[in-house]
Amino acid sequence: MIEIKNIHKTFGDRKVVEDISFTFQTGKTNLIIGESGSGKTTLLKMMVGLIFPDEGNVLYDGRDFTSMDETAQRDVRKEIGMLFQGGALFDSLTLEDNVKFPLDMFTRMSEAEKKERVNFCLNKVQLENRNKLYPAELSGGMKKRAALARAIANSPQYLFCDEPNSGLDPKTALVIDALIKDLTQEFNITTVVITHDMNSVMEIGQHILYIYKGKKWWDGNNTQILNTTNKELLDFVYASEFLKQLRPKS
Amino acid sequence: MQIILHIGRYFLLMKRVFSKPERFSIYFRQIIYEINSLGIGSLGLIAIISVFMGGVITIQGAYNFTNPLIPIYALGLGTRESIILEFSPTIVSLILAGKVGSNIASEIGTMRITEQIDALEIMGINSAGYLILPKVAAAMFINPFLITISMFLGIFGGYVMGVASGACTSYQYIFGIQTLFVPFNIIYSLTKTIAFAYIITSVAAYQGYYIKGGALEVGKASTRSVVYNSVLILITNLVITKLMLL
Known part of the structure; x- marks a missing residue:
């Protein structure tokens, strides 16, 4: 609350x-x-x-x-997780790395666990198998969904x-x-x-x-x-x- | 009054930049990335400029040394001193202020206007530390190597042009660059380089970090970073030279 x-x-x-x-x-x-x-x-x-x-x-x-x-x-x-108006995905990182970013910074997960969590989040927003794409390669809707996946990655x-x-x-x-x-x-x-x-x-x-x-x-x-x-x-x-x-x- | 605001805000930003990183391993990875991006990426430009400038310095020396009392080997000596004392540390740093400085200002500025910096802050990350510290550390580490390479290539360029143009013989040039060598000059030169590296990265990052507006502002911040960096490099050059050489 x-x-x-x-x-x-x-x-x-x-x-x-x-x-x-x-x-x-x-x-x-x-x-x-x-x-x-x-x-x-x-x-x-x-x-x-x-x-x-x-x-x-x-x-x-x-x-x-x-x-x-x-x-x-x-x-x-x-x-806190936040979905920005423009997505605010990090341009230099792939979709997978964007979602993994908060996990890298704040968790002690193993690489395998992080990968599993990233795939879980991407599946949730229906972006499975798009892990290696860069933000510039995504449509507006996909960017929003990817940003949502990043926002929920660290279980906010x-x-x-x-x-x-x-x-x-x-x-x-x-x-x-x-x-x-x-x-x-x-x-x-x-x-x-x-x-x-x-x-x-x-x-x-x-x-x-x-x-x-x-x-x-x-x-x-x-x-x-x-x-x-x-x-x-x-x-x-x-x-x-x-x-x-x-x-x-x- | 505006200048006091900027100075104060710059030091507050630096306080955040040098606060304890969230994850050392991530920062270390970023530093390696920046060493490659800012340092290795500039090597080609520095190499070309150094070789040609070394050649030009030698030709200009030969053009001016008309007095028969001045020995020919002074051509090598003069080229070496010009390159070690001033060309490589200062002029190359000014060139890097243009290339690297504008790159940093526009990169961080774009991240600001596209809310990527806000995204870092919302995640609980010290955005200033995460974005700026690796760039500052990388430049302060790699620039002395770049400048040392520049010195070698500059002197080599002078040798090639000196011998090729017939201004001196190979023996005279090599004898000249070995004559009256003062190792302290290298320490002086690399001290300047490290100070310039800090100025280039931190001032450019400051310009980008506090952008408000859109793409036009990113361009203006990039230009401002080159102008302020150039002025600060020249002032710092004078101060360090006075402190270390006189």
């Missing part, structure tokens, strides 16, 4: 995140949704320690991450995904969504996904936080979101002309 308490962040005189508190539940896919520029990525970066909040706390299963020193934060980060307790479906076709996006949901439930991890893709919201939105202009505006799940009366959220959910036709009359 990850808790954020009264998080604030200001860049210059612009308030990007304002007094957000929320609990991300274990074993569920927790979504942070909102328009571009609403503060989603800033919030996520504060949760993983890439940006420091001006005020507030982030707690990983009760451990106050924000008040830890650099070494202690690094220890918590070893329990917490998984963060920054817009996992951006730039993907709807069918591939569904594959990524299904993978994230399956991994979350199978390994009982706390997953936080940033997205503004409504397909994802409906597919995997078990617990949703909607941010509007840097503030927590609504929370609920993918069933409740369709029946919300929150005007800003309704405008976000039913943004296109096509979806507006499906909007329930109130």
Whole structure:
């Protein structure tokens, strides 16, 4: 479980995140949704320690991450897996070496055990027998899946995904969504996904936080979101002309 | 004020670079990789430049030594001193600042803008140490070898051109390069080389590590690294020369 308490962040005189508190539940896919520029990525970066909040706390299963020193934060980060928007695979390493990288750094596994774990992770994301390919040889969807394999290689307790479906076709996006949901439930991890893709919201939105202009505006799940009366959220959910036709009359 | 910010941030980065590595074996593997990439990869360029510059120095010497009181063997002596004292350690380091420095700045800068450095940090890895320390250590280890090779090839280039052009005989050139040899000059030269290697790698890495923006910024950081490296090498050259030779 990850808790954020009264998080604030200001860049210059612009308030990007304002007094957000929320609990991300274990074993569920927790979504942070909102328009571009609403503060989603800033919030996520504060949760993983890439940006420091001006005020507030982030707690990983009760451990106050924000008040830890650099070494202690690094220890918590070893329990984190992250899927970046662009994949962030290491260009100079093959797929196999990318997935093996966290195992090389932090485990005492034998080479055979590492190979077995790498193959297990690549099988999970349906990239078996692609071990020797380099990131430049992969398609967008394959890169995302490979990055997901690397993120789960070290058996993380917490998984963060920054817009996992951006730039993907709807069918591939569904594959990524299904993978994230399956991994979350199978390994009982706390997953936080940033997205503004409504397909994802409906597919995997078990617990949703909607941010509007840097503030927590609504929370609920993918069933409740369709029946919300929150005007800003309704405008976000039913943004296109096509979806507006499906909007329930109130 | 901006310069104070950069100096402070540079030293904070160096503190992270020289903190205890997560896994010595991985860092050692990276150092070997960088020795090959930064050092061995530059050998061809250094060899070509050294041979030709040695030849040019000898021809220029012959052109200027018109006084009959100056012995012909001074051609070998002059070429040797020019190459050992200045050409190989300083000019070759300036060339490496262009080749290796821009390579490091653009490599690390690209990793920054494609979030690969963030990925390392999220994994709990000291990204500064993992990316920069092997490059610094590799350059400080391999550059003295490169510069020594450059000295040999420079003097050899001078010999070939001196004899081929008829400026001196083989015996006169070899006698010249053996005359008044001061072994301390080699220590001075290699000390400079090690200092330059540290500057080239650390300044270039700093430029790449703190990039913000996109591909355009990577190019600018690469250029900045060459400019700052060149200036710092020249200043350090002056300081070390004053400290060691006077």
